Amino acid sequence: MSDPNSSAAPHHPQPFDDVDRNPGSSKPDPILIADNVTRTFGGVQAVNVAHLEIQRGCITGLIGPNGAGKTTLFNLLTGFDKADTGSWTVNGAATSQLPAYKVARQGMVRTFQLTKALSKLTVLDNVRLGATGQTGERMLGALMPWTWRRQEAEITERAYAMLERFKLDTKADDLAGSLSGGQRKLLEMARALMTNPEIVMLDEPMAGVNPALTQSLLGHIKSLRDEGMTVVFVEHDMDVIRDVSDWVVVMAQGSIIAEGPPSELSNNSAVVDAYLGSHHDKPLEFDDDGNPVGETAEMVAEMESELVETLEAGGDLSAGPESTSTHRRDDR
Numbered sequence: 001m002s003d004p005n006s007s008a009a010p011h012h013p014q015p016f017d018d019v020d021r022n023p024g025s026s027k028p029d030p031i032l033i034a035d036n037v038t039r040t041f042g043g044v045q046a047v048n049v050a051h052l053e054i055q056r057g058c059i060t061g062l063i064g065p066n067g068a069g070k071t072t073l074f075n076l077l078t079g080f081d082k083a084d085t086g087s088w089t090v091n092g093a094a095t096s097q098l099p100a101y102k103v104a105r106q107g108m109v110r111t112f113q114l115t116k117a118l119s120k121l122t123v124l125d126n127v128r129l130g131a132t133g134q135t136g137e138r139m140l141g142a143l144m145p146w147t148w149r150r151q152e153a154e155i156t157e158r159a160y161a162m163l164e165r166f167k168l169d170t171k172a173d174d175l176a177g178s179l180s181g182g183q184r185k186l187l188e189m190a191r192a193l194m195t196n197p198e199i200v201m202l203d204e205p206m207a208g209v210n211p212a213l214t215q216s217l218l219g220h221i222k223s224l225r226d227e228g229m230t231v232v233f234v235e236h237d238m239d240v241i242r243d244v245s246d247w248v249v250v251m252a253q254g255s256i257i258a259e260g261p262p263s264e265l266s267n268n269s270a271v272v273d274a275y276l277g278s279h280h281d282k283p284l285e286f287d288d289d290g291n292p293v294g295e296t297a298e299m300v301a302e303m304e305s306e307l308v309e310t311l312e313a314g315g316d317l318s319a320g321p322e323s324t325s326t327h328r329r330d331d332r
């Protein structure tokens with residue numbers, strides 16, 4: 001039976017209560033809506049997303065085996081790469097094919113799997129640069145003093161406040177290159193937040209972060225959501241996904257193959273069943289660059305070849321494997 005304390009509490013409607021557990025399902029209040037987004041590299045179809053909606057004010061986890069297209073999708077949506085086809089909106093404004101700094105002005109920013117902190121600049125200057133939008137052509141302008149002057153004091157003040165928030169203020173004058181991997185992740189989040197974004201896309205924010213900083217990063221991600229921001233993040237660690245995600249989108253072979261709440265991940269979708277395999281209760285292991293190692297690497301390789309085999313045999317991933325499964329099948 002349920003906990004008597006919780007049974008006394010009224011049920012507050014949650015944003016995902018009535019959302020279908022289907023790839024591309026409609027959300028009650030989507031901040032991001034994307035259609036027919038495709039990108040090929042040579043012969044490889046890296047992304048082929050028919051429809052995606054991201055619910056406002058929630059944390060959406062994006063998972064999938066290596067090479068599923070998660071980073072490429074982030075790059076396309078945030079203007080760091082050009083889609084072959086597709087259109088998408090942020091807050092109803094068309095942002096498809098805009099360069100990254102213009103996407104940032106529309107309220108959507110991203111961080112990188114391998115952090116792009118400028119190692120020869122101070123920690124403070126890295127954060128101040130965030131105020132101009134994203135790294136790229138705008139950065140050169142920002143480095144020229146006359147473009148700074150008008151807002152410099154205000155920007156510096158906000159940058160310090162951001163460093164305090166991420167407990168990097170004592171390192172403000174150090175070169176970014178001297179920070180640890182985890183501190184760079186924090187720095188990158190601080191920089192991304194300087195544009196006051198409404199939606200933050202985090203590419204593997206935990207990769208290369210030591211356990212002490214992991215909890216702190218998780219806490220930061222939850223507080224962004226609690227402040228009303230929308231967070232979309234790529235993550236391989238299923239414990240992290242279960243801990244922080246309100247909703248999970250699963251990609252494989254460039255497409256979205258499943259969506260649902262994290263609690264239904266391991267028993268709802270046969271696709272995710274194949275993705276998680278039988279090893280999912282073991283802790284996953286990654287090296288400092290976020291690449292799987294040891295048993296995790298073997299498991300990922302196994303999962304990838306299963307998916308490839310299914311696809312090459314003309315199988316339908318969304319239908320799930322025909323093989324006997326110890327997990328409950330749910331055909332919603």
Ligand SMILES: Nc1ncnc2c1ncn2[C@@H]1O[C@H](COP(=O)(O)OP(=O)(O)OP(=O)(O)O)[C@@H](O)[C@H]1O
Pocket residue numbers: 041044045046064065066067068069070071072073
């Ligand atoms: N610049 C590129 N040139 C050629 N192929 C690319 C390029 N970027 C990505 N790809 C290919 O596109 C596919 C999707 O890659 P992507 O990095 O988006 O996957 P991912 O899901 O982010 O993987 P991971 O979890 O390993 O980061 C892969 O087959 C990859 O090799």
